[in-house]
Amino acid sequence: MKRSVTAVILMLMLLCLAACGGEAQKNGEAAAEPVPGQETAQEDANWYFMKGDVRIEIGAQAEPILKALGDPQSSYEAPSCALDGMDVVYTYPGFEVLTYVMDGEAKISGVVLRDDTVETAEGVCIGSSKADVQAAYGSIEEGAASLRMTKGNCELLVILTDDAVSSIQYLMADGTV
Amino acid sequence: MMRMKWLRPLLFAFWLILTLFLLQRLLMPKYIHENEEGVLAGEYYDDAGGNDVLFIGDCEVYSNFSPITLWEDYGITSVIRGTPQQMIWQSYYMLEDTLRFETPRAVVFNVYAMRYDRPQNEAYNRLALDGMRWSKVKADAVRASMKEEESFASYVFPLLRFHSRFSELNADDFRYMFRSEPLSHNGYVMRVDTKPVTVLPQPVPLADYRFSETDWRYLDMIRDSCRAHDITLILIKSPSCYPHWYEEWDSQIADYAEENGLIYINFLDHQEETGIDYTTDTFDAGQHLNLAGAEKASAWFGKILAEQSGVSDRRSDPAMASRWEEKIAFYGKMKASQEKQLEETGTVKSFR
Numbered sequence: 254m255k256r257s258v259t260a261v262i263l264m265l266m267l268l269c270l271a272a273c274g275g276e277a278q279k280n281g282e283a284a285a286e287p288v289p290g291q292e293t294a295q296e297d298a299n300w301y302f303m304k305g306d307v308r309i310e311i312g313a314q315a316e317p318i319l320k321a322l323g324d325p326q327s328s329y330e331a332p333s334c335a336l337d338g339m340d341v342v343y344t345y346p347g348f349e350v351l352t353y354v355m356d357g358e359a360k361i362s363g364v365v366l367r368d369d370t371v372e373t374a375e376g377v378c379i380g381s382s383k384a385d386v387q388a389a390y391g392s393i394e395e396g397a398a399s400l401r402m403t404k405g406n407c408e409l410l411v412i413l414t415d416d417a418v419s420s421i422q423y424l425m426a427d428g429t430v
Numbered sequence: 431m432m433r434m435k436w437l438r439p440l441l442f443a444f445w446l447i448l449t450l451f452l453l454q455r456l457l458m459p460k461y462i463h464e465n466e467e468g469v470l471a472g473e474y475y476d477d478a479g480g481n482d483v484l485f486i487g488d489c490e491v492y493s494n495f496s497p498i499t500l501w502e503d504y505g506i507t508s509v510i511r512g513t514p515q516q517m518i519w520q521s522y523y524m525l526e527d528t529l530r531f532e533t534p535r536a537v538v539f540n541v542y543a544m545r546y547d548r549p550q551n552e553a554y555n556r557l558a559l560d561g562m563r564w565s566k567v568k569a570d571a572v573r574a575s576m577k578e579e580e581s582f583a584s585y586v587f588p589l590l591r592f593h594s595r596f597s598e599l600n601a602d603d604f605r606y607m608f609r610s611e612p613l614s615h616n617g618y619v620m621r622v623d624t625k626p627v628t629v630l631p632q633p634v635p636l637a638d639y640r641f642s643e644t645d646w647r648y649l650d651m652i653r654d655s656c657r658a659h660d661i662t663l664i665l666i667k668s669p670s671c672y673p674h675w676y677e678e679w680d681s682q683i684a685d686y687a688e689e690n691g692l693i694y695i696n697f698l699d700h701q702e703e704t705g706i707d708y709t710t711d712t713f714d715a716g717q718h719l720n721l722a723g724a725e726k727a728s729a730w731f732g733k734i735l736a737e738q739s740g741v742s743d744r745r746s747d748p749a750m751a752s753r754w755e756e757k758i759a760f761y762g763k764m765k766a767s768q769e770k771q772l773e774e775t776g777t778v779k780s781f782r
Binding site: 410 | 629630631632634635636637638672673714715717
Protein backbone atom coordinates (compact mmCIF):
# COMPACT_ATOMS: atom_id res chain seq x y z
CA MET A 254 0.00 0.00 0.00
CA LYS A 255 2.74 2.42 1.03
CA ARG A 256 4.68 1.56 -2.08
CA SER A 257 1.67 2.40 -4.19
CA VAL A 258 1.28 5.74 -2.38
CA THR A 259 4.93 6.50 -2.98
CA ALA A 260 4.64 5.56 -6.63
CA VAL A 261 1.58 7.77 -7.00
CA ILE A 262 3.36 10.69 -5.32
CA LEU A 263 6.29 10.33 -7.68
CA MET A 264 4.05 10.04 -10.71
CA LEU A 265 2.29 13.22 -9.63
CA MET A 266 5.63 14.94 -9.23
CA LEU A 267 6.65 13.90 -12.71
CA LEU A 268 3.36 15.09 -14.13
CA CYS A 269 3.72 18.39 -12.29
CA LEU A 270 7.19 18.83 -13.71
CA ALA A 271 6.01 18.06 -17.21
CA ALA A 272 2.91 20.21 -16.91
CA CYS A 273 4.88 23.01 -15.35
CA GLY A 274 7.27 22.87 -18.28
CA GLY A 275 4.47 22.97 -20.77
CA GLU A 276 2.99 25.96 -19.02
CA ALA A 277 6.32 27.76 -18.99
CA GLN A 278 6.68 27.11 -22.71
CA LYS A 279 3.20 28.37 -23.40
CA ASN A 280 3.91 31.52 -21.43
CA GLY A 281 7.14 32.03 -23.34
CA GLU A 282 5.42 31.57 -26.67
CA ALA A 283 2.62 33.89 -25.70
CA ALA A 284 5.08 36.59 -24.76
CA ALA A 285 7.06 36.18 -27.97
CA GLU A 286 4.13 35.97 -30.38
CA PRO A 287 2.99 39.13 -32.10
CA VAL A 288 -0.69 39.83 -31.60
CA PRO A 289 -2.37 40.07 -34.98
CA GLY A 290 -4.83 42.89 -35.32
CA GLN A 291 -3.40 44.95 -32.50
CA GLU A 292 -1.07 46.96 -34.68
CA THR A 293 -3.19 50.06 -34.34
CA ALA A 294 -3.56 49.68 -30.58
CA GLN A 295 0.20 49.28 -30.30
CA GLU A 296 0.95 52.24 -32.52
CA ASP A 297 2.27 54.32 -29.69
CA ALA A 298 3.54 51.46 -27.57
CA ASN A 299 6.93 51.27 -29.33
CA TRP A 300 9.17 53.47 -31.39
CA TYR A 301 8.97 52.39 -34.99
CA PHE A 302 10.48 53.28 -38.35
CA MET A 303 8.38 53.64 -41.50
CA LYS A 304 9.80 52.93 -44.93
CA GLY A 305 6.97 53.85 -47.27
CA ASP A 306 4.05 51.80 -46.01
CA VAL A 307 6.23 49.29 -44.21
CA ARG A 308 6.29 49.67 -40.48
CA ILE A 309 9.44 48.25 -38.84
CA GLU A 310 9.28 47.65 -35.14
CA ILE A 311 11.66 45.96 -32.71
CA GLY A 312 10.54 42.43 -31.85
CA ALA A 313 8.22 42.16 -34.86
CA GLN A 314 8.27 39.12 -37.13
CA ALA A 315 10.95 39.80 -39.73
CA GLU A 316 9.59 37.77 -42.63
CA PRO A 317 6.64 39.97 -43.70
CA ILE A 318 8.70 43.13 -43.22
CA LEU A 319 11.62 41.87 -45.30
CA LYS A 320 9.24 40.67 -47.97
CA ALA A 321 7.58 44.06 -48.12
CA LEU A 322 10.93 45.88 -48.25
CA GLY A 323 12.09 43.84 -51.25
CA ASP A 324 15.61 42.72 -52.05
CA PRO A 325 18.30 44.38 -49.95
CA GLN A 326 21.46 45.82 -51.48
CA SER A 327 23.40 43.29 -49.44
CA SER A 328 23.06 41.10 -46.40
CA TYR A 329 25.54 39.79 -43.86
CA GLU A 330 24.80 36.66 -41.92
CA ALA A 331 26.34 36.37 -38.50
CA PRO A 332 25.80 32.97 -36.97
CA SER A 333 25.10 33.07 -33.28
CA CYS A 334 28.19 31.89 -31.35
CA ALA A 335 26.50 28.69 -30.27
CA LEU A 336 22.78 29.08 -30.31
CA ASP A 337 20.68 28.18 -33.28
CA GLY A 338 19.97 30.63 -36.02
CA MET A 339 21.57 33.59 -37.70
CA ASP A 340 21.75 37.25 -36.86
CA VAL A 341 21.47 39.05 -40.18
CA VAL A 342 22.19 42.64 -41.22
CA TYR A 343 20.15 43.64 -44.30
CA THR A 344 21.37 46.78 -46.03
CA TYR A 345 18.83 48.94 -47.90
CA PRO A 346 19.36 52.39 -49.41
CA GLY A 347 19.71 54.70 -46.42
CA PHE A 348 19.14 52.17 -43.66
CA GLU A 349 19.89 48.73 -42.27
CA VAL A 350 17.58 46.19 -40.66
CA LEU A 351 19.00 43.76 -38.12
CA THR A 352 17.31 40.47 -37.32
CA TYR A 353 17.85 37.65 -34.88
CA VAL A 354 16.22 34.28 -34.36
CA MET A 355 14.04 33.56 -31.35
CA ASP A 356 12.22 30.24 -30.97
CA GLY A 357 12.97 29.40 -34.59
CA GLU A 358 11.54 32.64 -35.93
CA ALA A 359 13.43 35.67 -37.27
CA LYS A 360 12.56 38.92 -35.51
CA ILE A 361 13.64 42.51 -35.87
CA SER A 362 16.39 43.44 -33.43
CA GLY A 363 17.45 46.81 -34.77
CA VAL A 364 17.18 49.48 -37.43
CA VAL A 365 20.03 51.86 -38.22
CA LEU A 366 19.44 54.95 -40.34
CA ARG A 367 22.50 55.79 -42.41
CA ASP A 368 21.72 58.94 -44.40
CA ASP A 369 19.21 61.72 -44.94
CA THR A 370 17.14 59.86 -47.52
CA VAL A 371 15.16 58.30 -44.68
CA GLU A 372 13.82 59.77 -41.48
CA THR A 373 12.17 58.74 -38.24
CA ALA A 374 8.40 58.72 -37.93
CA GLU A 375 8.85 62.01 -36.04
CA GLY A 376 10.69 63.63 -38.97
CA VAL A 377 14.31 63.51 -37.77
CA CYS A 378 17.07 62.36 -40.12
CA ILE A 379 20.86 62.25 -40.34
CA GLY A 380 22.01 65.88 -40.45
CA SER A 381 18.99 67.25 -38.56
CA SER A 382 19.90 69.96 -36.09
CA LYS A 383 19.80 69.67 -32.33
CA ALA A 384 16.83 72.02 -32.42
CA ASP A 385 14.98 69.66 -34.79
CA VAL A 386 15.64 66.78 -32.39
CA GLN A 387 14.41 68.78 -29.43
CA ALA A 388 11.30 69.80 -31.32
CA ALA A 389 10.56 66.16 -32.12
CA TYR A 390 11.57 64.45 -28.89
CA GLY A 391 11.92 67.07 -26.16
CA SER A 392 14.87 68.68 -24.50
CA ILE A 393 18.38 67.27 -24.57
CA GLU A 394 20.59 67.55 -21.52
CA GLU A 395 23.13 70.34 -21.73
CA GLY A 396 26.39 68.99 -23.12
CA ALA A 397 24.92 65.59 -23.98
CA ALA A 398 25.98 64.15 -27.33
CA SER A 399 23.17 61.65 -27.54
CA LEU A 400 19.55 61.13 -26.66
CA ARG A 401 18.16 57.79 -25.55
CA MET A 402 14.43 57.30 -25.32
CA THR A 403 12.71 54.06 -24.43
CA LYS A 404 9.20 53.25 -25.48
CA GLY A 405 7.91 49.69 -25.08
CA ASN A 406 10.64 47.25 -26.06
CA CYS A 407 12.52 49.75 -28.21
CA GLU A 408 15.23 52.23 -27.41
CA LEU A 409 15.60 55.05 -29.89
CA LEU A 410 19.17 56.34 -29.87
CA VAL A 411 19.99 59.64 -31.55
CA ILE A 412 23.68 60.57 -31.63
CA LEU A 413 24.74 64.15 -32.22
CA THR A 414 28.07 65.33 -33.55
CA ASP A 415 28.68 69.08 -33.55
CA ASP A 416 24.99 69.67 -32.78
CA ALA A 417 23.83 67.72 -35.82
CA VAL A 418 22.42 64.19 -35.92
CA SER A 419 25.11 61.70 -36.96
CA SER A 420 23.35 58.42 -36.18
CA ILE A 421 19.83 57.17 -35.51
CA GLN A 422 19.31 53.67 -34.17
CA TYR A 423 16.32 51.66 -33.05
CA LEU A 424 17.59 49.08 -30.56
CA MET A 425 16.28 46.50 -28.15
CA ALA A 426 15.38 48.29 -24.94
CA ASP A 427 16.78 45.70 -22.55
CA GLY A 428 20.33 46.65 -23.49
CA THR A 429 21.13 43.33 -25.15
CA VAL A 430 23.07 43.59 -28.37
CA MET B 431 10.60 -2.77 14.83
CA MET B 432 11.59 0.71 16.04
CA ARG B 433 14.63 0.56 13.80
CA MET B 434 12.47 -0.16 10.77
CA LYS B 435 10.42 2.99 11.47
CA TRP B 436 13.55 5.11 11.10
CA LEU B 437 14.77 3.18 8.14
CA ARG B 438 11.74 3.62 5.94
CA PRO B 439 11.77 7.43 5.77
CA LEU B 440 15.50 7.31 5.18
CA LEU B 441 15.07 4.87 2.33
CA PHE B 442 12.28 6.99 0.94
CA ALA B 443 14.43 10.12 1.12
CA PHE B 444 17.30 8.30 -0.58
CA TRP B 445 15.02 6.99 -3.31
CA LEU B 446 13.51 10.43 -3.82
CA ILE B 447 16.93 12.09 -4.09
CA LEU B 448 18.13 9.40 -6.48
CA THR B 449 15.03 9.85 -8.63
CA LEU B 450 15.47 13.61 -8.76
CA PHE B 451 19.17 13.20 -9.55
CA LEU B 452 18.40 10.84 -12.43
CA LEU B 453 15.68 13.16 -13.69
CA GLN B 454 18.12 16.05 -13.62
CA ARG B 455 20.73 14.06 -15.55
CA LEU B 456 18.09 13.11 -18.08
CA LEU B 457 16.64 16.57 -18.57
CA MET B 458 19.81 18.65 -18.75
CA PRO B 459 20.82 19.49 -22.33
CA LYS B 460 23.57 17.18 -23.62
CA TYR B 461 25.05 19.49 -26.28
CA ILE B 462 26.02 16.58 -28.52
CA HIS B 463 24.24 17.35 -31.78
CA GLU B 464 23.11 20.93 -31.12
CA ASN B 465 24.72 23.86 -29.34
CA GLU B 466 27.82 21.67 -29.08
CA GLU B 467 29.89 24.40 -27.42
CA GLY B 468 27.88 23.73 -24.26
CA VAL B 469 30.33 20.95 -23.37
CA LEU B 470 33.39 23.22 -23.40
CA ALA B 471 33.23 24.45 -19.81
CA GLY B 472 33.11 20.89 -18.53
CA GLU B 473 35.74 19.48 -20.90
CA TYR B 474 38.48 21.54 -19.25
CA TYR B 475 38.64 19.18 -16.30
CA ASP B 476 39.84 16.37 -18.59
CA ASP B 477 42.69 18.61 -19.81
CA ALA B 478 43.53 20.25 -16.47
CA GLY B 479 47.11 20.16 -15.23
CA GLY B 480 50.42 20.85 -16.93
CA ASN B 481 49.22 23.70 -19.12
CA ASP B 482 51.68 26.60 -19.35
CA VAL B 483 49.29 28.92 -21.19
CA LEU B 484 45.63 29.58 -20.45
CA PHE B 485 43.35 31.35 -22.93
CA ILE B 486 40.18 32.92 -21.56
CA GLY B 487 37.43 34.66 -23.48
CA ASP B 488 34.61 34.11 -25.91
CA CYS B 489 34.27 32.29 -29.23
CA GLU B 490 37.14 34.38 -30.57
CA VAL B 491 39.52 32.28 -28.47
CA TYR B 492 38.03 28.82 -28.83
CA SER B 493 37.69 29.20 -32.61
CA ASN B 494 40.87 31.09 -33.40
CA PHE B 495 43.74 29.36 -31.59
CA SER B 496 44.94 25.80 -31.82
CA PRO B 497 46.82 24.40 -28.80
CA ILE B 498 47.91 21.55 -31.04
CA THR B 499 49.81 23.96 -33.30
CA LEU B 500 51.38 25.63 -30.26
CA TRP B 501 52.55 22.22 -29.11
CA GLU B 502 53.76 21.01 -32.50
CA ASP B 503 55.59 24.23 -33.42
CA TYR B 504 56.88 25.37 -30.03
CA GLY B 505 56.29 22.61 -27.47
CA ILE B 506 53.95 24.97 -25.61
CA THR B 507 51.26 23.30 -23.50
CA SER B 508 48.08 25.35 -23.50
CA VAL B 509 44.38 25.11 -22.82
CA ILE B 510 41.49 27.33 -23.85
CA ARG B 511 38.67 28.04 -21.41
CA GLY B 512 36.42 29.82 -23.84
CA THR B 513 32.66 29.72 -23.99
CA PRO B 514 30.19 31.44 -26.32
CA GLN B 515 29.84 35.15 -25.54
CA GLN B 516 31.86 34.75 -22.37
CA MET B 517 31.51 37.87 -20.23
CA ILE B 518 34.61 39.34 -18.57
CA TRP B 519 33.37 38.35 -15.12
CA GLN B 520 33.06 34.78 -16.38
CA SER B 521 36.59 34.98 -17.80
CA TYR B 522 37.82 36.09 -14.38
CA TYR B 523 36.11 33.17 -12.68
CA MET B 524 37.39 30.77 -15.35
CA LEU B 525 40.88 31.95 -14.39
CA GLU B 526 40.15 31.52 -10.69
CA ASP B 527 38.68 28.07 -11.31
CA THR B 528 41.74 27.08 -13.33
CA LEU B 529 44.00 28.18 -10.48
CA ARG B 530 42.34 25.52 -8.32
CA PHE B 531 43.92 22.90 -10.59
CA GLU B 532 47.07 24.43 -12.06
CA THR B 533 49.08 27.64 -12.33
CA PRO B 534 49.90 28.53 -15.93
CA ARG B 535 52.92 30.69 -16.80
CA ALA B 536 50.85 32.94 -19.06
CA VAL B 537 47.20 33.94 -19.33
CA VAL B 538 45.85 35.25 -22.62
CA PHE B 539 42.64 37.27 -22.36
CA ASN B 540 40.64 38.31 -25.42
CA VAL B 541 39.45 41.83 -24.70
CA TYR B 542 36.35 41.77 -26.92
CA ALA B 543 34.29 40.92 -23.81
CA MET B 544 34.95 44.47 -22.58
CA ARG B 545 32.12 45.64 -24.80
CA TYR B 546 29.49 44.10 -22.51
CA ASP B 547 28.67 45.79 -19.25
CA ARG B 548 25.87 43.48 -18.15
CA PRO B 549 24.70 39.87 -18.55
CA GLN B 550 23.20 39.49 -22.01
CA ASN B 551 21.58 36.11 -22.35
CA GLU B 552 20.60 33.38 -19.94
CA ALA B 553 21.37 30.69 -22.51
CA TYR B 554 24.99 31.85 -22.77
CA ASN B 555 25.25 31.93 -18.97
CA ARG B 556 24.20 28.29 -18.97
CA LEU B 557 26.81 27.37 -21.56
CA ALA B 558 29.52 29.00 -19.45
CA LEU B 559 28.42 27.98 -15.99
CA ASP B 560 26.56 24.67 -15.97
CA GLY B 561 29.70 22.76 -16.95
CA MET B 562 31.85 24.29 -14.19
CA ARG B 563 32.53 22.10 -11.19
CA TRP B 564 30.99 23.29 -7.97
CA SER B 565 33.16 25.41 -5.69
CA LYS B 566 32.99 28.86 -4.15
CA VAL B 567 34.39 30.13 -7.47
CA LYS B 568 31.43 28.75 -9.39
CA ALA B 569 28.99 30.14 -6.83
CA ASP B 570 30.56 33.59 -7.23
CA ALA B 571 30.55 33.21 -11.02
CA VAL B 572 26.85 32.40 -10.99
CA ARG B 573 26.05 35.40 -8.77
CA ALA B 574 28.04 37.70 -11.04
CA SER B 575 26.43 36.34 -14.20
CA MET B 576 22.74 35.99 -13.41
CA LYS B 577 20.19 38.14 -15.14
CA GLU B 578 17.40 39.52 -12.95
CA GLU B 579 14.95 36.82 -13.92
CA GLU B 580 17.38 34.01 -13.10
CA SER B 581 17.69 32.25 -9.75
CA PHE B 582 20.75 30.88 -8.00
CA ALA B 583 18.76 27.78 -7.06
CA SER B 584 18.32 26.89 -10.72
CA TYR B 585 22.11 26.63 -11.07
CA VAL B 586 22.35 24.46 -7.97
CA PHE B 587 19.43 22.33 -9.16
CA PRO B 588 19.33 22.69 -12.96
CA LEU B 589 16.22 20.50 -12.91
CA LEU B 590 14.34 23.64 -11.90
CA ARG B 591 15.45 25.26 -15.14
CA PHE B 592 15.26 22.36 -17.55
CA HIS B 593 12.14 20.50 -16.44
CA SER B 594 10.33 21.90 -19.46
CA ARG B 595 12.53 19.73 -21.68
CA PHE B 596 10.39 16.77 -20.65
CA SER B 597 8.47 16.91 -23.91
CA GLU B 598 11.63 17.41 -26.02
CA LEU B 599 13.65 14.42 -24.86
CA ASN B 600 15.42 12.49 -27.59
CA ALA B 601 17.78 9.55 -27.87
CA ASP B 602 20.81 11.71 -26.98
CA ASP B 603 19.29 12.53 -23.61
CA PHE B 604 19.29 8.86 -22.65
CA ARG B 605 22.53 7.90 -24.37
CA TYR B 606 24.56 10.71 -22.82
CA MET B 607 23.03 10.83 -19.35
CA PHE B 608 26.37 9.94 -17.75
CA ARG B 609 28.93 10.58 -20.44
CA SER B 610 29.69 12.97 -23.28
CA GLU B 611 31.54 12.94 -26.58
CA PRO B 612 34.74 15.01 -26.66
CA LEU B 613 34.41 18.07 -28.86
CA SER B 614 37.44 20.26 -28.34
CA HIS B 615 41.20 20.01 -28.58
CA ASN B 616 42.25 21.49 -25.24
CA GLY B 617 39.38 23.92 -25.68
CA TYR B 618 39.82 24.57 -29.42
CA VAL B 619 36.72 23.95 -31.55
CA MET B 620 37.68 22.91 -35.06
CA ARG B 621 36.01 23.87 -38.32
CA VAL B 622 37.68 23.07 -41.64
CA ASP B 623 35.18 24.65 -44.02
CA THR B 624 35.46 28.08 -45.61
CA LYS B 625 33.02 30.93 -46.07
CA PRO B 626 34.94 33.96 -47.31
CA VAL B 627 34.32 37.57 -46.41
CA THR B 628 32.56 39.23 -49.33
CA VAL B 629 30.87 42.16 -47.66
CA LEU B 630 30.96 43.58 -44.14
CA PRO B 631 28.30 45.78 -42.56
CA GLN B 632 29.37 49.32 -41.77
CA PRO B 633 30.25 49.81 -38.10
CA VAL B 634 27.36 51.24 -36.13
CA PRO B 635 28.34 54.44 -34.29
CA LEU B 636 28.11 54.25 -30.50
CA ALA B 637 26.87 56.92 -28.16
CA ASP B 638 29.66 56.19 -25.70
CA TYR B 639 32.83 54.26 -26.45
CA ARG B 640 34.04 54.11 -22.87
CA PHE B 641 34.17 50.67 -21.29
CA SER B 642 32.14 50.36 -18.11
CA GLU B 643 33.40 50.49 -14.53
CA THR B 644 32.36 46.86 -14.18
CA ASP B 645 34.58 45.81 -17.07
CA TRP B 646 37.58 47.74 -15.77
CA ARG B 647 37.07 46.28 -12.29
CA TYR B 648 37.13 42.73 -13.60
CA LEU B 649 40.11 43.47 -15.84
CA ASP B 650 41.90 44.75 -12.73
CA MET B 651 40.91 41.56 -10.93
CA ILE B 652 42.36 39.42 -13.74
CA ARG B 653 45.54 41.53 -13.67
CA ASP B 654 45.83 41.28 -9.87
CA SER B 655 45.22 37.55 -9.82
CA CYS B 656 47.91 37.04 -12.45
CA ARG B 657 50.33 39.21 -10.52
CA ALA B 658 49.61 37.34 -7.30
CA HIS B 659 50.47 34.05 -9.01
CA ASP B 660 53.44 35.40 -10.97
CA ILE B 661 51.64 34.83 -14.27
CA THR B 662 52.32 36.88 -17.40
CA LEU B 663 49.05 38.42 -18.56
CA ILE B 664 48.72 39.04 -22.29
CA LEU B 665 45.78 40.98 -23.67
CA ILE B 666 44.74 40.24 -27.23
CA LYS B 667 42.11 41.28 -29.69
CA SER B 668 41.63 38.04 -31.52
CA PRO B 669 41.61 38.03 -35.34
CA SER B 670 38.04 38.61 -36.45
CA CYS B 671 36.43 41.04 -38.92
CA TYR B 672 32.99 41.15 -37.35
CA PRO B 673 31.61 42.32 -34.98
CA HIS B 674 33.56 45.53 -35.35
CA TRP B 675 36.37 46.40 -32.95
CA TYR B 676 36.38 50.20 -32.65
CA GLU B 677 39.55 52.28 -32.59
CA GLU B 678 38.20 54.03 -29.50
CA TRP B 679 38.07 50.66 -27.74
CA ASP B 680 41.48 49.71 -28.98
CA SER B 681 43.16 52.84 -27.64
CA GLN B 682 41.63 52.30 -24.18
CA ILE B 683 43.06 48.79 -24.02
CA ALA B 684 46.43 49.93 -25.39
CA ASP B 685 46.59 52.64 -22.71
CA TYR B 686 45.66 50.18 -19.98
CA ALA B 687 48.31 47.74 -21.15
CA GLU B 688 50.94 50.45 -21.19
CA GLU B 689 50.00 51.74 -17.74
CA ASN B 690 50.15 48.24 -16.30
CA GLY B 691 53.18 46.94 -18.15
CA LEU B 692 51.17 44.34 -20.05
CA ILE B 693 51.56 43.01 -23.57
CA TYR B 694 48.62 43.91 -25.83
CA ILE B 695 48.34 42.45 -29.29
CA ASN B 696 45.59 43.47 -31.65
CA PHE B 697 45.72 40.77 -34.32
CA LEU B 698 43.87 43.06 -36.71
CA ASP B 699 47.06 45.13 -36.89
CA HIS B 700 49.14 42.08 -37.82
CA GLN B 701 47.25 40.56 -40.70
CA GLU B 702 50.30 40.54 -42.96
CA GLU B 703 52.61 38.93 -40.40
CA THR B 704 50.09 36.27 -39.42
CA GLY B 705 49.24 35.56 -43.04
CA ILE B 706 45.56 35.32 -42.25
CA ASP B 707 43.51 35.70 -45.42
CA TYR B 708 39.83 36.34 -44.77
CA THR B 709 38.88 34.94 -48.15
CA THR B 710 40.21 31.49 -47.23
CA ASP B 711 40.78 31.33 -43.47
CA THR B 712 37.31 31.84 -42.02
CA PHE B 713 34.27 29.56 -41.92
CA ASP B 714 31.65 32.24 -41.33
CA ALA B 715 32.55 35.30 -43.37
CA GLY B 716 35.08 36.78 -41.02
CA GLN B 717 33.71 36.23 -37.54
CA HIS B 718 35.77 33.18 -36.66
CA LEU B 719 38.79 31.48 -38.21
CA ASN B 720 38.67 28.04 -39.71
CA LEU B 721 41.37 25.46 -39.04
CA ALA B 722 43.79 26.98 -41.56
CA GLY B 723 43.33 30.42 -40.00
CA ALA B 724 43.60 29.17 -36.41
CA GLU B 725 46.84 27.38 -37.24
CA LYS B 726 48.26 30.54 -38.85
CA ALA B 727 47.26 32.69 -35.86
CA SER B 728 48.71 30.14 -33.43
CA ALA B 729 51.95 29.70 -35.35
CA TRP B 730 52.54 33.45 -35.27
CA PHE B 731 51.41 33.93 -31.66
CA GLY B 732 53.43 30.96 -30.43
CA LYS B 733 56.65 32.82 -31.20
CA ILE B 734 55.52 35.72 -29.00
CA LEU B 735 54.52 33.34 -26.22
CA ALA B 736 57.83 31.53 -26.42
CA GLU B 737 59.88 34.73 -26.44
CA GLN B 738 57.94 36.97 -24.08
CA SER B 739 55.98 34.91 -21.56
CA GLY B 740 58.63 32.61 -20.18
CA VAL B 741 57.02 29.37 -21.32
CA SER B 742 59.41 26.63 -22.27
CA ASP B 743 59.50 23.91 -24.91
CA ARG B 744 58.27 20.75 -23.22
CA ARG B 745 58.54 18.34 -26.12
CA SER B 746 61.55 16.66 -24.46
CA ASP B 747 59.35 15.57 -21.53
CA PRO B 748 58.36 11.97 -22.49
CA ALA B 749 55.19 11.89 -20.38
CA MET B 750 54.03 15.20 -21.78
CA ALA B 751 54.96 14.20 -25.32
CA SER B 752 53.00 10.99 -24.98
CA ARG B 753 49.96 12.85 -23.65
CA TRP B 754 50.06 15.29 -26.56
CA GLU B 755 50.50 12.52 -29.12
CA GLU B 756 47.04 11.32 -28.14
CA LYS B 757 45.64 14.81 -28.56
CA ILE B 758 47.29 15.11 -31.99
CA ALA B 759 45.72 11.81 -33.03
CA PHE B 760 42.24 13.03 -32.03
CA TYR B 761 42.89 16.31 -33.85
CA GLY B 762 43.86 14.48 -37.01
CA LYS B 763 40.85 12.19 -36.79
CA MET B 764 38.44 15.08 -36.46
CA LYS B 765 40.14 16.98 -39.27
CA ALA B 766 39.83 13.95 -41.55
CA SER B 767 36.17 13.47 -40.59
CA GLN B 768 35.31 17.08 -41.35
CA GLU B 769 37.24 17.08 -44.62
CA LYS B 770 35.39 13.95 -45.66
CA GLN B 771 32.04 15.56 -44.88
CA LEU B 772 33.08 18.62 -46.82
CA GLU B 773 34.12 16.55 -49.81
CA GLU B 774 30.98 14.41 -49.81
CA THR B 775 28.31 16.96 -48.93
CA GLY B 776 29.93 20.35 -49.46
CA THR B 777 29.40 21.26 -45.82
CA VAL B 778 30.44 20.31 -42.30
CA LYS B 779 27.37 19.09 -40.48
CA SER B 780 29.06 17.50 -37.51
CA PHE B 781 32.22 18.50 -35.66
CA ARG B 782 33.19 14.91 -34.96
